[in-house]
Amino acid sequence: MPASDPRTIYLADYQPFSHLLEQVELRFRLDPQATRVTTRLHLAPNPERPGKQDVRLDGEDLKLISCSVNGEILKVVPDATGLTIAAARLPSGAFVLETEVEIAPAENTALEGLYMSNGMYCTQCEAEGFRKITFYPDRPDVMTRFKVRIEGDLPVLLSNGNPVGQGEAWAEWEDPWPKPSYLFALVAGDLRAFPDRFTTMSGREVDLNIWVRPGDEGRCAWGMQSLKAAMRWDEEVYGREYDLDIFNIVAVDDFNMGAMENKGLNIFNSKAVLASADTATDDDFARVEAIIAHEYFHNWTGNRITCRDWFQLCLKEGLTVYRDQQFSSDLRSAPVKRIQDVLALRARQFREDGGPLAHPVRPDHYIEINNFYTATVYEKGAEVIGMLRRLVGDADYARALDLYFERHDGHAATIEDWLKVFEDVTGRDLAQFKLWYTQAGTPRLKVIEDWDKGRYTLTLEQENPPTPGQPEKDAKLIPVAVGLLSPNGDEVLPTQVLELSEAKHSYVFDGLGARPIASILRDFSAPVIVEREVSVAERAFLLAHDKDAFNRFEAGRSLCKDVLARMIVDGAEPLPELLEAMEALAFDESLEPAFRALALRLPGEDDMAATLFAAGHVPDPAAIHAARDALHLALAQKLRPRLSVLESAMHVPGAYAPDADSAGKRALRLVALGLLARLDGGAAARAAFFDAHNMTESFGAMQILLEIGQGATKLERFEEQWRDDRLVMDKWFAVQVTSAKPEEVAGVVRRLTEHPAFDLKNPNRFRAVFGALTANHAGFHEADGAGYDLLADWLIKLDRLNPQTAARMSTGFESWPRYDIDRQEMMRAALERILATEGLSRDLGEMAARMLARA
């Protein structure tokens, strides 16, 4: 179904830019209300586009001051999206096109292009922000060398590449590496550096800096340590070395995303780089490490080799997410990392894939590209690379990557180029595998087993459900990692990768003494949903004996979901076998604490709603909430005799360290405290709150107390202590919403939006409140629809200031088709109301229309 909107852009329409851009010189004269940007483009005819061509430059909201070609003034009038200079007005051969424009960074609340945050100038150009800075061929396949001069009365003036000169209120930067405009960055402000150095594998000395506002220097050490670890890892594992004399990271409070990989000058949402023991939790530390690594890894996968067009976004994001997952896995526990990644994939990507916003990893059309920075492009994009690696093996994966870097360095590439290096290295035809990039939807994998006189037959059948615009699909190539266990728990068949390429295929295993117990989709070898009839006994057996850590977790999780589903739908009691299995796991000291903590956490309410919906039920949010509560209590009672022992055994004494082992212990301790709170009225959690000497424990204990309806005084104390700290206050805002009783959620959100520290212009603060609203499943879906109205009201308000963040937060509505008719109608009405808003942005408009199946 092609989108009907005239603004739709199609992959099939791609053609190269009319000209070659050999170099660009930019000059910025900074002023909050009237920054002047002078741009000199050195253009030449592009042999790929024969005949004399017009020059079309992108540009939005720019005041054109002057335009000249080879020094001769041209009278031109821009339109709403750019500037065209007719071929007839251009000389033959190469020429210099110069423009001067005026922009107002202080008025820029969309946080795209050049804007101001707390008196500091900064930029965000991916995907199409550069066109809000100057007239330019703002597309990733136009790569060129940038020379930048910044003039402004601020102590720190930064841009990409290497510094080449500076003086009183000016600085000049040159980037020797050709790059597209989306990787341009400029920062100017009163900043402090947290400096360090790094020697690359070939002996090049690199200056490293994390730039922050005065006062934040004490929160940079972890980010710097993570950066150096990432630089070393990329050398050791991928053979990739850093390529400039300096690498700068800047922390910014007002930022739409996590961070941005601008060449040599990464710009970070301050929450993705700043961390200290008293202000950040273990999860924050792990996230900072992963995001720093992710942005750094882009230097090769994204910057040196970039995307030909935005349809290829997964080329850089899927691969870079895969690389940052490998990095975290190497630095921390691989099984725990895999479980966390799969849980996140299911929570966000499966949800997207199963609803009206489903789209392929490489979409073929869009209206606003900002709406495709999605879990599908990023996380499923990474899964596709993991599958590819499993199919070709580690050695050929390494050879293919070497060839990729060698063949495409300095170029803008496509998914076809990426797959071709694997085909050339292995001789395999990857045409069928490519369907993972072009078809949306989560495949369902049906498992049928048969046992007959020593012969075990495993039949796998795939089903690819319809998604918007893709009613019918071909069978995919699915790598299914399988192992077989004997009834005594020994592995009779170690992990084998079965390549399912047909709709249905049977695999026969002969010569087995007894009927084996199969462990299917080990390590989550493909992003699919397994459908398999498994008895309680078999799940409990796999939970106890599987040699694959992921499937061990999975067995427990599936059993837990089965039990919860029966409690919700039939009012069943918690199953004793489940409680016994969870008890065995909780106290199994052969398992790492982080693994136990994950396994003891019950599936989330949104996850249960999706599970019930997939099984043909209409999920009732209140019933899900009540059943989950009941199971929590039953688990607490079952574990009661040894909970306090577990809690104190997991206490980590001494100074705080954010390493994975200590973090795992703290996580398990908090799980134990959460269960204890259901039995002791919060006494142990209160003690832990007052004893806490780090944010993980004090915040964790407060959250537990709030969840059992206590903790109001802790909340006041917390606010008093942290009122001047924006990052910590984001936690304070969020926890009140996530822990509120369903019927109180709307009231809590209203009250928080009236709090003097609520700031609509700060995306972190908006997400803290409204991300928490949609995360409180039962509260957001309260039967009166108050949650839906609130979200719609505030998305409309935010859209006027910041369309990108408004559009992203609108996905709270994407799961509307799951629920009962009343809720469906209320959510649809909220989306209709958004869509009918006068002056609605392209961003939010496209999202609402897609959710209503109108685009």
Ligand SMILES: [Zn+2]
């Ligand atoms: Zn990225």
